[in-house]
Amino acid sequence: MPELTPAEVAKLYGSRFLTEDAPDGAFPASGMPALDAMRLVDEELALEGDPWRNLATFVTTWMEPEAQRIVSENLHRNFIDHAEYPISAEIEQRCIRMLADLYNAPGETTGCRTQGSSEAIMLGALSLKWKWKERREAEGKGTEKPNLVFGGDVHVVWEKFCRYFDVEPRIVRLREDKYVIGPEDVEPHVDENTIGVAVVLGTTFTGHADDIPGINDLLLRIKEEKGLDVPLHVDAASGGFVWPFLYPHSEWDFRLEQVRSINVSGHKFGLVYPGIGWLVFREKADLAEDLVFYENYLGKTDATFTLNFSTGASMVLAQYYNFVRLGREGYGWVMQAMEENAKALAGKLEENGNFELIGADKEQLPLVAFKLREGKDYDEFDVSWQLSAERGWMLPAYTMPPDAEEVKVMRALVKETLSRSQVDRLAADVAEACASLEKKGGAHAAERKRVKRSPGY
Ligand SMILES: Cc1ncc(COP(=O)(O)O)c(C=O)c1O
Numbered sequence: 001m002p003e004l005t006p007a008e009v010a011k012l013y014g015s016r017f018l019t020e021d022a023p024d025g026a027f028p029a030s031g032m033p034a035l036d037a038m039r040l041v042d043e044e045l046a047l048e049g050d051p052w053r054n055l056a057t058f059v060t061t062w063m064e065p066e067a068q069r070i071v072s073e074n075l076h077r078n079f080i081d082h083a084e085y086p087i088s089a090e091i092e093q094r095c096i097r098m099l100a101d102l103y104n105a106p107g108e109t110t111g112c113r114t115q116g117s118s119e120a121i122m123l124g125a126l127s128l129k130w131k132w133k134e135r136r137e138a139e140g141k142g143t144e145k146p147n148l149v150f151g152g153d154v155h156v157v158w159e160k161f162c163r164y165f166d167v168e169p170r171i172v173r174l175r176e177d178k179y180v181i182g183p184e185d186v187e188p189h190v191d192e193n194t195i196g197v198a199v200v201l202g203t204t205f206t207g208h209a210d211d212i213p214g215i216n217d218l219l220l221r222i223k224e225e226k227g228l229d230v231p232l233h234v235d236a237a238s239g240g241f242v243w244p245f246l247y248p249h250s251e252w253d254f255r256l257e258q259v260r261s262i263n264v265s266g267h268k269f270g271l272v273y274p275g276i277g278w279l280v281f282r283e284k285a286d287l288a289e290d291l292v293f294y295e296n297y298l299g300k301t302d303a304t305f306t307l308n309f310s311t312g313a314s315m316v317l318a319q320y321y322n323f324v325r326l327g328r329e330g331y332g333w334v335m336q337a338m339e340e341n342a343k344a345l346a347g348k349l350e351e352n353g354n355f356e357l358i359g360a361d362k363e364q365l366p367l368v369a370f371k372l373r374e375g376k377d378y379d380e381f382d383v384s385w386q387l388s389a390e391r392g393w394m395l396p397a398y399t400m401p402p403d404a405e406e407v408k409v410m411r412a413l414v415k416e417t418l419s420r421s422q423v424d425r426l427a428a429d430v431a432e433a434c435a436s437l438e439k440k441g442g443a444h445a446a447e448r449k450r451v452k453r454s455p456g457y
Contacts, residue, residue, distance in 0.1 A: 049394055055412040055426075056396040056455070058204075058238050058268040058365075062417045067321050070314070071273060077313040079113070082302050088313040091320045098323050099280050102244050103253040103262055110287050111280035112305050113266075113316050117237035118157040119307050120263035120279035121198075123291070124233050125161045127261065127281075128196035130288030135229070141192070149189045150198040151181035152401040153205055154235065158198055167195065174404040179203065179359070182211035183218035190222060196231045196260075201252050202239030204455050205400060205409065206358050207365035209239060209252060216256040223258075231260035231286070238365050240264030240278075241271070245328070245335040247363050260286045266319045269365075271326075271334065271416070276315035334416060338366035341423050342414035346370075348427035354434050358409060369411045378442040380408040385443045386433035393429060398455045411455060 004012070010019065022040055032040075051061040063071070082089040096111040114120040125148065133143045147168040150158050162169040170189040172181045186197055197219065199210040212234060219230050234252060236243070241264060243250055253259060259282060266276035281287050292305045326334065346368045349355045354376070358369040372380055380397035387393045400407040414423070437443075 050392065052417050053392050054394045055414075055418075056394050058265070058413060059274050060267055060271050061415065063271070063273055063318065064325075067272075067318050067325075070321050071318050072314075074314045074317055075312055079311050079313040079316060080304070080306075080309050085313060088316060092316050095316065095319050095323060096278070096280060099240075099264070099278055100254075102328075103240075103280060105254045105280070105282060107283060109281055110284045111278060113319075114263075114277040114279055114306070115275060115308060115311065116267060116277040117155075117235065117263045117265040118160075118277070120277045121155075121157050121233075121235060122161055122164070122307055123305060124261045124263055124279050125158075125167075125196070125198070126165060126291055127286065127288045128231060128233060129165065129167060130290055131231070131286070132193075132195040134288065145193045146195045147189075147191070147193050148195055148198060149186055151185065151200070151210060152403075153180055153203045153210070154198060154200055155204050155237065158235070168193075170194075173402050174400060176404050176407055179206050179400060179404065180208050180210045181215075183214040186215050187218055187222075190219075190228070190230055192228055194228070194230050196233050198233045198235055200239075201234055201236040201243055202365040204238075205398075206369040206411070207238070207367045208359050208362055209243070209250075212252040212259075213256060216258045219258040230258070232256070232258040234259055234262045236262050237265045237277075238268045241269035241331065242335055242365055243363070245332040246339055246366075250363060254282050266315065269335070270319060271322050271331075272315055272318045274315075275312070276319055335366065338414050338416065338418075341418055341420055342366045342368055342412075344420060345412060345414060345423045345427060348424070349430065352427070352431050352434070354431075355410075365413075366415075367411055367413045369409055371407070371409055378437040380410045382437055382442040383430070383433055384410060386437055387429060390433055390436065391429045393426060395426075395430075396455060409455075 022044060054061065077085055077088060079085070079088055092113050095113070099111065100109040112123070114123065128148070129146055132146060136143045145168065147170050148162060149170045149172070151172045152174040159169055161167065172185040172189065180203065181199070190197070197215060199212050199215055201209045201212065212232070216232060219232060222228050222230060240262060243252060253262060261279065261281050264270065264278050266272045266278055267274045270276070287305065292303050294301055294303050346357050346360050349368060349370055350357060354372060355370045356373055358371065372383070384395055384397040387395055395410060395412050397408060397410045399405050400409060412426070
């Protein structure tokens with residue numbers, strides 16, 4: 001038998017990366033067999049967090065096999081090539097019309113798919129800025145000092161918008177007993193340079209909604225008394241697929257006159273994998289025409305309103321799949337199932353005696369926000385650490401935004417993948433983590449450094 005070199009033996013019997021470092025710097029000089037490359041990536045990911053135990057994320061971690069098939073069979077389809085893929089473009093329009101219907105738009109409207117709520121918010125807020133400029137210029141007034149009003153309970157993307165696009169952020173600070181905003185908070189900040197007010201339906205921090213009807217009434221009063229038409233944009237990143245099904249009689253959408261635009265993440269409670277968001281305007285006139293680009297690309301004149309260009313069509317198709325697969329009834333069933341399980345978890349955490357719930361009696365996303373009762377020798381960050389060390393759950397602890405930064409919160413998203421028996425298991429694991437902490441005291445300083453400290457998205 002011929003003698004084989006170690007490299008030949010490895011080639012014959014196993015992956016090169018059993019004994020070599022993974023390429024991580026210089027561009028690899030040569031390649032490797034497809035199987036080796038696949039194993040390399042798989043092995044690298046083996047130590048990553050398990051999405052099924054990720055109770056921090058709002059983002060979808062499971063779709064039906066039929067939906068997965070649609071996703072994987074259409075990854076090669078570039079959504080922006082409308083000339084080549086007109087059916088994908090039409091399916092986007094169908095989704096927008098369905099969302100406009102869900103949000104009670106009064107008539108014909110417009111909107112677009114985006115990469116997520118962040119892109120949708122950038123585009124929606126840009127439209128607010130442009131429309132404000134148009135109004136000011138028509139009145140012969142200055143356009144140097146635009147401002148945008150929102151609460152400290154918003155996602156970071158709103159401050160990002162203000163910095164990137166030169167708008168003064170007017171942020172209503174939270175309080176230790178108040179984690180959403182209402183008309184009394186907004187009123188002092190609104191003036192003739194206000195391009196809009198942004199409100200949240202389902203905050204990242206506790207899952208509650210700002211007082212949107214109250215703020216709408218305020219803006220109507222300002223319109224009547226001062227002649228200022230200040231639009232409302234609803235950041236319904238999470239709530240846009242929850243409220244219509246769990247709280248259909250709550251008015252937060254286009255039923256309210258000042259609500260001019262809404263964003264929602266398809267990849268959160270829209271139940272699609274990451275990479276899809278939506279922006280819907282109340283009516284066509286709410287989209288600033290100057291922001292739409294008409295170009296002749298690949299043989300067809302196309303209108304685009306987007307910050308990106310090329311992107312996959314898969315998630316648009318998967319969103320449409322969910323809309324037709326579930327309909328209002330099916331989404332309703334899924335949301336109710338999540339809510340029931342969230343309530344079951346909340347009940348068990350209360351029984352446990354160590355925790356108090358945050359706003360469980362109010363309209364809320366299907367999640368449990370809670371904190372430790374006073375007088376413990378350990379804190380929420382310790383519980384988060386202990387739980388991940390003992391059982392691998394990713395259940396975040398974080399502090400609230402200013403001026404409520406002294407308040408520490410834990411939050412468990414209860415998604416489709418958390419069955420009732422897992423809820424029971426989780427509650428028992430939380431109780432065990434507390435028992436361990438009672439015995440040994442808080443986590444070591446080195447352990448604490450590894451605790452997840454943001455609310456997760
Ligand atoms: C209220 C809110 N707005 C905006 C975003 C950003 O959404 P996306 O991750 O879809 O860009 C999030 C994400 O968690 C959110 O909770």
